[in-house]
Structures are given as structure tokens and as C-alpha cells.
Amino acid sequence: MQQDNPEVDPADQWVHDPETGRYRLDPAPGIAPQRRRVAAPPSAEGRRTAQRRAAAAKRTRRRRVLAWTAGAGALVMVVGCGGAYYLYQHFNNNLTSVDVQLGDEAERPKPAGDALNVLVLGTDSRQGLGREYGDEGSTGHADTTLLFHIAKDRSNATVISIPRDLMVPIPECRTADGKKVPGSTRDMFNNSLGQEGRDPGCTWKTVEKVTGIRVDHFVQVNFEAVKTLSTAVGGVEVCAAKDINDPDSHLRMSKGRHVVQGDDALAFVRTRHAVGFGGDLTRIPLQQQFISSMIRKIKSGDTLTSPTKLYKLADAATKALTVDSGIGSVDRLKDLALDISKVDTKNITFATVPVLDDPKDENRLVLKQPDAGHLFSMIAGDRSLTGAPTAPATPEATGAAGTPAAPAVDSKSVRVTVRNGSGTGGQAQQAVDRLRAKGFAKAATGPNAPATATSSVSYPAGHDAEAAALATALGLPGDAVRPDPKADPKGPLVLVLGKDVLTAPTPSTAATEAPKDLQRVQADDTDVCAK
Template identity: 45%
Template structure:
């Protein structure tokens, strides 16, 4: 929010140049994206490390800690900016950490060997693992590849909360925690600095004293911080905005793809478009590790986790906006639905050229092989890359090819909105041919593109506009 306000006028420009020197960056290579686009969905891995550097932090926990992924949230912002999902990843989740190429300070590169069946928090810090290793681990676990990362340590909690003059938290019962030094009465309190850090570190006073209950308390804290940053009191107070900008740039480490303050400002502008009521917090579905007699770690709940990951990948909201969108679609998609009604041509008569318009490399050829070998669309051909990338896959066809288009829509799971009546082109055999362009929504040959088929699992969630008390 500070970047948004400061990004106007000459004085704002000069101050942004000053802030540029505060930003710390890490090159994570191909673990992330090279830049940021305001026209796409984006996913940022927010990492809270337990590194003890900074004034007053040496006495917390493991004094010599290299800094592990203590608190990790995968923040996915939908392409249309109507909603966002913040997915917490438990630090004690058992995962496979892949081999991780890392760049050293002298510019050389080394590969940190991976490990199988270890705690997720070991994906950072141990053996020289950088945030790129955590990003690769998240991609392997969830199938969602983070575009960028933002990392903060203990100091970030203290300085950011002080910059906004404190964050309101709520407790169902009074807390006097000897481990974290948190002492608060029941009900609402305002915390900042050391008290704010104690709140997010507290585990033994919430729920069953495990990390999952601490995660819920942290989600309540972050929701309150979001409300405070978006409030009129913050946005209309120049002094508070300056403190917030200084604190944010000094506290955060980001990847080189978003390492410029102007890019961070763009991200802030896009985040600002999402209503707090449609920012949902949830946690990776897990269950106790069956391999342990004394329960200390967790594993994925395979009955829920895959569906949740798929919903996030498909931009399906966890909030009320999805119901509203379904109603809007029902009113607006009569013409789209009509395109799917009518006779279907045999698969052997479907002629289509496939273009890659933003899907992963090799997707066009993969799709052609799948259509020919498994679906009987023998007249499919690879036409290379489209002139421009697009967010959604489309099928363009001439009026006399409507029966072919409906057959291919059935095979690919294309919704009616993806069908674009118009003209056809001449294929390699000299015959009129439809054009299928695979967009960024393409997840692989055989994976249906009809987003309405995504199943929303029953998971516990909350929204950023709701005040909840930790218990």
C-alpha cells in the first residue's frame, strides 16, 4: 500500500529510488519466473524463516539456526483479481526435497543434494539451501509452481507491525506462555514489536499445542495485518506510509524477478484489487504420520489435498465469489452453451492444427500425439507456437466445422466459451482446418479444460475480512 501511494509524483519517484537500495534479492534461477505480469494470475511463496539474526533475536529457539522455512504460505492471486487463496504449508509436513541448484556469493553454482521423507522446513537453510529449494519443494508437493518468493525473518514481524502502530489480535482465553513470553488477556489486544513476534511464535498456548493450531493463529494475525494496511487510517497517514515502506523494503528478501521497487509497487496494486472478503486462508490438508508411534510429523491427506491443489491451480475461489460467478455464468453463457449443442462429427473426421499459446514447452506436440494415438483424431497436426500467449485455450473454426468443433470440445473438455466461430485455415493437407490454441490454463494432454468440473474439497478456511479469536 505504501508503494502505491509513493509511486506518484517526482518526490515519490525519488523516494522509490531510495527504497531500491533497501531491497535484498536472491537469484533462484528457473525455480521462479523472470518477471511479473499484471495480466496473469500469479503465485508468491511467502517464507517466514526462524533465523535469529537481528537485535534481541539471539535468545529465541536454536541460537545457531541457519534459518529454516518455519512459516510458509503459498499466496495465489486469481487472474481476474476477484479472489486470492493463502495456503499455509505445515513445517512438519513430510516431503521429498529435490536436488537444488543454488548460486553462491562468488557467482559459482552448486547443487545441494535432495532428501526423501524429511520435514518440509528443512527445504531452506540446511546444507546451503536457498529459497529456490523451498520453491522447488512446494512445486513437487502441490503441483503449483510459485512464480516468486518473499522471505522475512523475526525482525520483519517486529518492524512491520511497529510501522502500522500495531495489529489487533483476539484470544478466546488469556495467555501466559513461558516459551514465547506472550502475555495477553482474553478478548482483543493490540500487539507490535516483541509482542507481535511472541504472538506468531506461540504454540503451546493454542489448541493442542501443535503447529497446526499455531498456523491458524498466524492466519488470524495476517488477516488483521491486511485489514490494518488497507484501512483509511493507514492510507491517509503519510508518516505511517513512509515507515511501512522503509520497514517492508528492509525486512524482505525477494527473488531477482521482482527485485525492483517499481515491480513491488505493481504487485501491491494488483493485490489491492482483491477484496479482503475474498482472500481465503486455508492449510494443506494433512493427517498424522502413520509411521510414527509418537506423533510429531504429518503427511498429506490424499483424500482432500489433490482436489485443493487443483482448485488453486484452476483459479477456483474458496470464497463466496465462486457462487456469485456461477450465477453470473448461468446468465451470460447461454450463447456459449448453444455452441455445444448439436451433432458431433466422428473423431476420424476432425481436422485441427494445434498451437502453443502459453502452455509449457512441448504441449502442442504432446497433445497431437495424444489426440492421434488415444482419441482417434488422426488429422491433428502440430503448428508450432502462436503469435501471442493467452490465458485460456481456444478453438477457432468455420461454420461448416461446428460438428467437428463439438467433437473436439468433448474430447478436450473445452467449455462453450472456448469455441470461437469464425473462419478456418488451410492445413498441411490442403484442407480447411480448425485451430486449437493451448493457453496457460493447459495442464497436460488428457486433463480437461472445463474448469467447472473442478471439485472443491471440504477444508477449513477463513477470510481476511473476518475477525476470529485464537483458541
């Protein structure tokens, strides 16, 4: 019986077969190969045919393994999985999957059809990393969150960053082991993961509630993944517009271009105090720059043609990755990678959710309306930020106005009292007219409310689905909806109109035009530098 040679790199046992375009396993050095019949030398025509087959196979193989990356290296894992699936089935054993509990299907946004939405969670978990990165042993929170939208025709992709300090409602959720975690009407977004035992399913539900966008899958990585993946691809080029010395992230970088990997790569994506205004919003563009460069490195480098590099990348990727059970195998990840690899790098846009400083706490953020709702509406409507033509979304995937579809409720039976807090007369009746046109036949005006900047919907216990449907009908974000524990359980929903209603976008523009002054980065832009 043959024994494996422990000194042989397993990647070196795979060699390229020019006739099939695939890799095949050859015996390790020192092991006698099987006897083969020796064929006669091929004719000139035979050599040309073999060359054509090899070239075609090489192109096919390249298409199979091309995929782009995301979330501080998270989706580069998919690249590795897609490129190495047929070589190393044992990668399945590396993967960790979670059965997310998403609750009542009727309360979720409707499916996006053939479009694809993937939630990428970069956690600040320190487990196994010692004290060097602070808070030793922390299980991690939603430190870096990106929602990847891939158009249904795969012509473009939009990646929105959700700031960790954003104040949002976190819904009640159940973890994979059945634990019930109470919700919170107002909390930091990063507490949707880790806090009180919340798992990625809780963050998934929070994103759907806040954005009105249905999530299809999630992938999660931690600090260690950034280090191992950046090393596996041979480093990632980044740029600094000035000298950077951040003692908190341990980044010391001179002005100019650098190739970072390992600890330096992690320090780069964690840096915030030494760039911009020193907060989370100035760290996000660094992460977008890093991910864009990673995408370009994978697509243009020599990683795809090296079995050894592919092996190392895929091995590091699958060990670092936690996913939902829907993509909890290398086979399914491979299919996902091949699907999203169809997007041209120039048509991948990174953007940050529009936010403002929280008037209640200068260290926190709130959604900037109507811009945030406008952006969410575009994504739900499968509209591109790059200008790439996209087939319009189907009515099943979005509301009639291109806004996120509401949970399934009988709007005709929902009682709504509309109060005007905008400071401009006549707004309550106009809102009632719009609601009745949308099927809310029992909408009625109520007394004026004190002046307020933002519109909101409050609801009695047990009427959260109706409140979500009302907010969606008006294009309001998820954090505009809040329970009223003092309300009569049999009472109506209460819609308070704020000053934002005076500048709300019309339905015709909400699904087609990006908000003005939206922060964005194109994945093919090589001139982006940390400032």
C-alpha cells in the same frame, strides 16, 4: 550550497499538493524557499474545480497505495513500497534480491496465465536477535510458508498455509551462487530452506513439485520483520478466546481483544504450545488471524493518509524484505502491490493444506489425499474458495481436467506398469484405460501389489519428468512420486494403486469444489479468536 537539516524527519519534508493529488518536496524548516509568483485569489468556480481535482486525486492516490499483506507481515511490505514509490526512490537500496535457479523449464508446471502465485516465506532466522528467541545465529528454515494465489480477474485470492512439519520430497537444486544441493526423497518441508545451504529457490522448487502449481515470485521475511512492520502500522488487533501463557513464545495474553506490536506481535504469531493441540497446525490459524487483521488495518486505517506513517512503513518493509530478482526493485514491487490490491478483502480466503499424522512418526505430517490434491487442483484451475465468480482457466494454464499441468513429455513413449494395491479387484485395468485415454499408450497392468493406503509412482534414474507427468495425469500429489534406485534404468515407471484410488474425486469436481472440512479463515472475519 544548501545543507540538509539532520534534525528534520524526511517524511515531514513532503507535503500534499491538492491540485495534483501528489506529494511534493518542500524545503526543510530553516531553509529559504524559492521565490514564487503569487497568484490572484481563485474565483468560486475555480475553488470548486480545485476541490474536485483534490478529491479525485485523493481517490487515485488511495487506489495506488492500497494493498494487502501476507506471511506474518511479508506482503505488507508491498503495501509500503506501492504507496511510497514515487516519494522515496532510495528504498531500492534497502531491498535484497536473489537470483533463483529453477532448473529445466520443461520440468516446471505450466504458467498460470494472468493468475498470479506468490510464495511467502517466513523464516525462523535468529541472526542478529541474540539468545532471546533461541538457537542464536540460526540462518533460518521455512518456518511459515504461504502460497498466495490471486485470480486472473483479481476478483478473489486464496492463501494456503503449508505446515513446516509436512513430509515431502525435496528436489535437487542449485543455489544462487551455483552450489548444487542433493535432493531428498522424504524430508520435513521446513528443511527445504537453510538446510545444507538451500536458498529460497530450493523451497520454490519444492512447492512446485509437491503442489503442481507454478510459482511466479517469492518474498521472504524473518522474525525482526514481524516486529518492525506491526509497529510501523500502529499495532494489529488480535483476539484470544482464553487466557494464554506460553513460556516458549513469551506470549502472555488475557482472554479478549488486544492490539499487539513489536515483541508481542512476534510472540502471538509464534505461539503454538498454549493453544489448540499444541502443534504447528494450531499456530497456523493464529497467523491467519494476524495477517487478516493486518490487511484490514492497512485498508481501513489512517496509514494511507499520513506521509510519516507511509515513510516508516515503507522503510521498515524494504529493509526486512528479500525477494526474487524478478521483483527486485521498488518499481516492480509497486506494480505487484497495485495489481493485488484490486482483490476485495471479503474475497480473500486463508486455508491450510489438508494433512494427516504421519503413520511413520506421530510428530510429522503427510498430505491427506485426495483432499490435498483436490485443493491444489482448484488453485491450478484458478477456482475461488469464496464463491466469487472466476473466469475459467485457460487450457494452457491447467490440464484438461483442471489438474496442474504436467511437464512436457511425450506420453506415448512412456512405459507404465500398473499394480493394484487397493484391495479391490479391477482397479489396475481401469487405471490403464484412463492412462491410455490421456495418451499413455504403453500403460499395462502388472501383478497385484501388497495392500497400501496411498497410491505412488516409482521411477528409474533419469525418468523424473515422465513420473511427474504420470502423477499429474492421475491427480496425484508431488510427494507420491519417488525414485527407485534399484530399478533397471531402461525399465518402466511403476504405478501402485492404493486404497485412496477408491475415493478419488472425479475430474469434473476436482477443479470446482473445495474439499470437505477444509480449514479456512476469511480475511474480513473479525470474530476469529485464538482457542
